[in-house]
Amino acid sequence: MKETQFLIETIENNHLWDNEIEISRNEYLKVKGSIDTNLYFIKNGSLRIYVIHELEEHTIRFGYQNNFIVSLDSFITEEPSDFYIQAIKKTNLKIIKKKTFKDLISSHTELQNIWTKILEQLILQQLEREKDILTSSPIERYKRVLKRSPQLFQEIPNKYIADYLRMTPETLSRIKKS
Amino acid sequence: MEFKTTELIAELIEKTRININKVENYRDLSKNALNHKESLEKWSVLECLEHLNLYGDFYNPEIKRSIETSQTKPDKTFKSGLIGNYFVNTMLPKKKLNKMKTFKDKNPSGSSLDTRVIDRFIRQQKEFLELLQNSRNINVTKTTTAISISKLVKMRLGDTFRFIVAHNERHLIQADNALKQAIC
Numbered sequence: 001m002k003e004t005q006f007l008i009e010t011i012e013n014n015h016l017w018d019n020e021i022e023i024s025r026n027e028y029l030k031v032k033g034s035i036d037t038n039l040y041f042i043k044n045g046s047l048r049i050y051v052i053h054e055l056e057e058h059t060i061r062f063g064y065q066n067n068f069i070v071s072l073d074s075f076i077t078e079e080p081s082d083f084y085i086q087a088i089k090k091t092n093l094k095i096i097k098k099k100t101f102k103d104l105i106s107s108h109t110e111l112q113n114i115w116t117k118i119l120e121q122l123i124l125q126q127l128e129r130e131k132d133i134l135t136s137s138p139i140e141r142y143k144r145v146l147k148r149s150p151q152l153f154q155e156i157p158n159k160y161i162a163d164y165l166r167m168t169p170e171t172l173s174r175i176k177k178s
Numbered sequence: 179m180e181f182k183t184t185e186l187i188a189e190l191i192e193k194t195r196i197n198i199n200k201v202e203n204y205r206d207l208s209k210n211a212l213n214h215k216e217s218l219e220k221w222s223v224l225e226c227l228e229h230l231n232l233y234g235d236f237y238n239p240e241i242k243r244s245i246e247t248s249q250t251k252p253d254k255t256f257k258s259g260l261i262g263n264y265f266v267n268t269m270l271p272k273k274k275l276n277k278m279k280t281f282k283d284k285n286p287s288g289s290s291l292d293t294r295v296i297d298r299f300i301r302q303q304k305e306f307l308e309l310l311q312n313s314r315n316i317n318v319t320k321t322t323t324a325i326s327i328s329k330l331v332k333m334r335l336g337d338t339f340r341f342i343v344a345h346n347e348r349h350l351i352q353a354d355n356a357l358k359q360a361i362c
Contacts, residue, residue: 026202031195032304033311035188052304080311 001121003114004067008041010111011096016104017041019095023087029069030085036071037078037098045091046155050084050163059163062088062156069093072122088156138167142175179263181256183318186336191310193343198303200350201227204296207357212293214360221287223360226353227299228286230346234302236326237342241309244335250317257319262337265325269344281327303346310339 011017018038023029029047030036040063047063049071060083063069074081075098105111128148135141142165146153152161162172204212204223212223221229258266268278313321318336325333333341 023199024203026205027199028195028202031191031198032307033187033191034195052308080314082311 001118003117003121007111007114007118008066011041011101011104014104016096016100017094018097018100020092021095022090022092025087025089027087028084029087029093030071030081030083032082032084033080034074035078035080036074036085038070039075039096039098039101040069041094041096042067042069043092043094045093046088047085047091048088048156048160050086051082052084057084057163059160062152062160062164064151064155068118088160133166138165138171139175141165141167142172179258181258181336183252183254183256183336184314186256186340187310187314187318190339190343191307193347194303194307194310197343197346197350198300200354201296201299201303204353205293209293211357211360213291214356216356216359219287221352221356222291223353223356224291224293224295225286226349226356227295228291229280229284230349231295231298231302232284232286233326233342233345234299234306237323237338238302238305238309240323241335241338242305244321244323245309245312245316248316248321248335250320252315253317253319255319256336257334258337258340259334261325261331262333262340265333265341266337266344269341269348284326306342313339 020043029040032052042063042065044065046065047069048059049061049063049069050057050059052058063085069085071081071083071085073079073083078098105115128144132141132144135144145165152164158172159169162169165172167175204227207223215222215225313335316335318339319334321335322332323335323338325331325338
């Protein structure tokens, strides 16, 4: 998305990154119960966001290279959040603090508009995701997600895709073959 | 000692995250490295983890029970107790890890262990995070738990949390030391 790109460049040019970290595969950026108001930019690697419900993990969202990842509930409310954020492979992240970020976007109307646009896109994505979950046929769920984000199938291991699609890995590989 | 409750819980969650990450990295190690014992009495990485798991088997359900039956309201301040401070202090790792006695029922030495010990540890830590989170709704000074070594003594929940995290940190340092021996 060109809006994200523009925002990243602005942060970069103004030297507003707070820190840069590397986490290895399976390590956690965030665990349940913590308050994390940072915004993270994924330089390389990938991550997943999940919740645990009745001892089972449910993957909610993925983060890819050149995108932001954030525990949006904590970011907005500054309260503890249930989300886990885990690296799927070795991942490098740049961190910007909420305050720094807020100060930046409120300094220019144009940046404010860009941030609004990014959030609007996010709302649309969430609506699509809601439709996914209400789609009862596994094959239809698979087709919807494949059409919407082919990137997912290139970058993320099958077990997490299956979880995201709310089906077993066996069902997913059967659907992929047919 | 007094703590701001929200800060204490946040700090214990963050330490638990770091402990989980450490153990997630053990997954990439060979079976040999994970089972290496410098001497018969010293513990391997997996034995350190199993020792923590044996504690988790006792404390997770005990804490869960204490939270569920607690009829208290959260308080801004946590006041640690005498027994709590004593146990937490004995856990704090010195520069060179001081030797401590292990209670027989918590000694993993000689049991046959595989990498399922790692899965069990991670699962228990996630349960533990859940308990830390749920404790935000009650008073962690007034709510108490039993302790593993005595039926008579009760510990304040906030202290039980502090003890468990310190105990985890201690034995993960020990596991790292076992690993250094295995690698060289």
